[in-house]
Amino acid sequence: MHTHENTVRLMPDVATQAQPHLAGALDWVGMDGIEVPVRFDAGDGEVQRASAQVGAFVNLTRPDRRGIHMSRLYLLVDQYLSSQTVDAAMLEALLRAFLESHQELSDRARISIRFDQLVRRAALRSDNSGWRAYPVSLEANLCAEGFCLELGTEVVYSSTCPASAALSRQLIQEQFARDFDTGVPLDHAAVLAWLGSDKGIVATPHAQRSVARLLVRFVEGAPLNLIGLLDRVEQALGTPVQTAVKREDEQAFALANGGNLMFCEDAARRIQRALDSDARIADFHVRLEHQESLHPHDAVAYASKGVAGGYGERS
Numbered sequence: 263m264h265t266h267e268n269t270v271r272l273m274p275d276v277a278t279q280a281q282p283h284l285a286g287a288l289d290w291v292g293m294d295g296i297e298v299p300v301r302f303d304a305g306d307g308e309v310q311r312a313s314a315q316v317g318a319f320v321n322l323t324r325p326d327r328r329g330i331h332m333s334r335l336y337l338l339v340d341q342y343l344s345s346q347t348v349d350a351a352m353l354e355a356l357l358r359a360f361l362e363s364h365q366e367l368s369d370r371a372r373i374s375i376r377f378d379q380l381v382r383r384a385a386l387r388s389d390n391s392g393w394r395a396y397p398v399s400l401e402a403n404l405c406a407e408g409f410c411l412e413l414g415t416e417v418v419y420s421s422t423c424p425a426s427a428a429l430s431r432q433l434i435q436e437q438f439a440r441d442f443d444t445g446v447p448l449d450h451a452a453v454l455a456w457l458g459s460d461k462g463i464v465a466t467p468h469a470q471r472s473v474a475r476l477l478v479r480f481v482e483g484a485p486l487n488l489i490g491l492l493d494r495v496e497q498a499l500g501t502p503v504q505t506a507v508k509r510e511d512e513q514a515f516a517l518a519n520g521g522n523l524m525f526c527e528d529a530a531r532r533i534q535r536a537l538d539s540d541a542r543i544a545d546f547h548v549r550l551e552h553q554e555s556l557h558p559h560d561a562v563a564y565a566s567k568g569v570a571g572g573y574g575e576r577s
């Protein structure tokens with residue numbers, strides 16, 4: 263008969279064995295890619311369920327012990343994430359439970375949770391809307407210095423090159439000068455027709471799909487307001503990618519691009535300014551990648567939290 267006691271007695275447990283020949287403390291040991299459902303409130307008060315991939319780790323401080331107890335971490339992940347909504351308090355409690363399950367073996371714990379958050383986005387003009395799936399990564403760490411939690415996500419947007427726009431405008435001016443003689447009074451109807459023809463736009467600036475990768479630490483006690491963060495960044499850029507698009511939406515997008523010409527440096531500064539002025543954000547890093555259509559390589563900028571008031575305003 264198989265009682266739990268028998269099982270425990272009969273099965274060797276190599277993890278607890280001493281390791282005299284190959285000793286050493288380890289930085290992190292655990293599991294990555296654990297498949298588990300999560301519940302998350304992205305800031306709209308609605309708890310959404312998602313399929314997540316989890317990394318669960320502790321350090322191994324005892325050089326002489328062969329291994330950690332993987333199953334304890336796994337079961338704790340399942341117990342907490344299956345039944346509770348993910349927030350800072352829950353993740354801190356989970357990491358404390360990791361350490362309690364590894365007393366005298368570990369003094370640091372961390373967890374990473376990756377999933378996609380579906381958000382319904384309205385079209386620019388028409389009454390339509392559609393889904394965006396924003397990747398979310400939560401990285402929580404517990405050590406002697408305390409608990410730390412970072413949220414990572416991505417905003418995809420369009421960036422039209424300001425240099426290319428200026429060069430295109432110059433070509434359009436030159437075409438205009440060729441097509442309309444100086445000295446001859448301008449015929450309003452003829453100019454209007456010219457502007458609506460291919461000649462009125464002989465050159466177009468190049469634009470690229472661009473990605474802002476954000477890593478944010480909220481101030482203690484602030485909720486993980488993902489949607490608030492995304493809205494702030496998308497508004498700062500002005501040209502986030504669209505879901506449902508009718509002609510009127512496409513035209514509004516063209517206007518938004520024309521009014522928001524940007525190099526990757528401009529995009530980085532826009533986001534820096536938007537997040538610097540958000541009192542709920544304690545720290546952030548952002549990487550902007552403009553996947554150029556002019557080049558086979560990308561234009562890239564990095565930015566992080568600036569000095570309050572901005573560098574330009576310091577005397």
Ligand SMILES: Nc1nc2c(ncn2[C@@H]2O[C@H](COP(=O)(O)OP(=O)(O)OP(=O)(O)O)[C@@H](O)[C@H]2O)c(=O)[nH]1
Nearest residue numbers: 274275276277278291328329330331332333334335
């Ligand atoms: N430490 C460790 N365990 C591993 C690894 N790969 C698979 N495992 C298995 O994870 C299983 C669960 O480990 P434990 O948590 O120690 O399981 P257990 O001894 O039944 O559980 P406790 O009694 O709570 O210690 C073991 O059967 C290990 O063989 C590895 O690389 N390291």
